[in-house]
Amino acid sequence: MRKTATTVMTSTLVGALLAAGTAHADRDDWPESFTMGTASQGGTYYVYGSGWANMIADELDISGGGEVTGGPVQNLALVHEGDVAFGMTTMGPAAEAEAGESDLAPGMPLDNACAMFPMYETPFSITALSDSDITSISEIPDGASIGFGPSGSTSDTYFPEILETLGVDFERQNGGWNDLGGQLQDGLIDVIAFAAGIPIPAVSQLEVQTDVNIIEFTEEEQQKVLEEFPVSEFMIPADTYETLEEDARAVSMWNFAIAGCDLPEDFVYEVTRITMENNDKMRDIHRSAEFTVPENVKYNEVLPFHPGAARWFNENGYDIDDDMIR
Incomplete structure (x- = not known):
C-alpha cells in the first residue's frame, strides 16, 4: 500500500511538473x-x-x-x-x-x-447646467460653445455632424471630459455632448457639484439620426443618474x-x-x-x-x- 501511494504521489508530481512546463512553454512568445x-x-x-x-x-x-x-x-x-x-x-x-x-x-x-x-x-447624450434653461436640443442657442471631448474621440467624430443634422449652430471645443466638466461649471462652455459608456464619471461628478440637465432626443430627432448615422436606438435608464426622473431617449454605438x-x-x-x-x-x-x-x-x-x-x-x-x- 505504501508503494502504491508513493507511486501515485510520484505520478501526480511528475504530471504537475509536466503541466507547469507546458504552461511555461506556451508563454514563451508572450509579451513581458x-x-x-x-x-x-x-x-x-x-x-x-x-x-x-x-x-x-x-x-x-x-x-x-x-x-x-x-x-x-x-x-x-x-x-x-x-x-x-x-x-x-x-x-x-x-x-x-x-x-x-x-x-x-x-x-x-x-x-x-x-x-x-x-x-x-456608447450612448450619445447632452448635458447642460440647469440654470442655462437648455432643456432640449432645439433650445441650444445659435453659436453655443459645445464640448465634444478629446479630438478624434467617438464623440468628436460623430456628435458635431449629428447636431448639424439636427440644425444646431455651435462653436466646437475639445478637451478631456473632466476638463470640459470644469469649463461647463465655470460657464466657459454652454453644453457638453458626451459619447461614453454610462454612467459617465464626469457627469456623475457634475451632479454632485451643481444642478444639471441631461437632455434627451425627441422621437423625431432620434429617427433622423438613425437614418443618417451608424447608430442604434437607446434609452438611458433613469437610475443611471440622480438627475433623471425617467428613461432618456438617445442613440448609441x-x-x-x-x-x-x-x-x-x-x-x-x-x-x-x-x-x-x-x-x-x-x-x-x-x-x-x-x-x-x-x-x-x-x-x-x-x-x-x-x-x-x-x-x-x-x-x-x-x-x-x-x-x-x-
Whole structure:
C-alpha cells in the first residue's frame, strides 16, 4: 500500500511538473508586459480600460496597465502600429479604419487591429447646467460653445455632424471630459455632448457639484439620426443618474476591445477567456461591463476577430464565421 501511494504521489508530481512546463512553454512568445489604450481621464474608457488591464495583469501575472489616449480613433492607429497591444474602439471609427478612411491615416487601411470581445454600447447624450434653461436640443442657442471631448474621440467624430443634422449652430471645443466638466461649471462652455459608456464619471461628478440637465432626443430627432448615422436606438435608464426622473431617449454605438492581429494566439485566447468568464469582476470595474458578455459578440460586423479570441468564442458555442477571423 505504501508503494502504491508513493507511486501515485510520484505520478501526480511528475504530471504537475509536466503541466507547469507546458504552461511555461506556451508563454514563451508572450509579451513581458502590455498596455491598453483607453481615452481621457474622466471618461468611461479610462476607468474601464485601466481596471481591465489591472485585472488581466493580476490573473496572468505579467505587467500591464491602461494608457491615456485620444480615444477610439487613435486607439485603432496605436494598435495597428503596435504601439499598444490592446485598445478600445467603437464600430463607426472601426469601419472607417478598415476602409482606409480614418482621419489619422487617410488612404491607409488600419488592418492590423483585430476584434477581441464586446464591451458595451456608447450612448450619445447632452448635458447642460440647469440654470442655462437648455432643456432640449432645439433650445441650444445659435453659436453655443459645445464640448465634444478629446479630438478624434467617438464623440468628436460623430456628435458635431449629428447636431448639424439636427440644425444646431455651435462653436466646437475639445478637451478631456473632466476638463470640459470644469469649463461647463465655470460657464466657459454652454453644453457638453458626451459619447461614453454610462454612467459617465464626469457627469456623475457634475451632479454632485451643481444642478444639471441631461437632455434627451425627441422621437423625431432620434429617427433622423438613425437614418443618417451608424447608430442604434437607446434609452438611458433613469437610475443611471440622480438627475433623471425617467428613461432618456438617445442613440448609441457598440464598443469592442481590440488587439494587435500579430499578438500570440494563446495570449489573446487567455485574455479573452479571463474577460468573458469573470463578468462579476468586470462589473466591479465599471457598471457598463454588465454588457461585456459573450452573446454580444454578434454586434461586431466590421472588424475581423483575432484567432485567439475567435477560438474561445467558437469553443463556447458563440460561432464566428471563418471569413470574420484574421
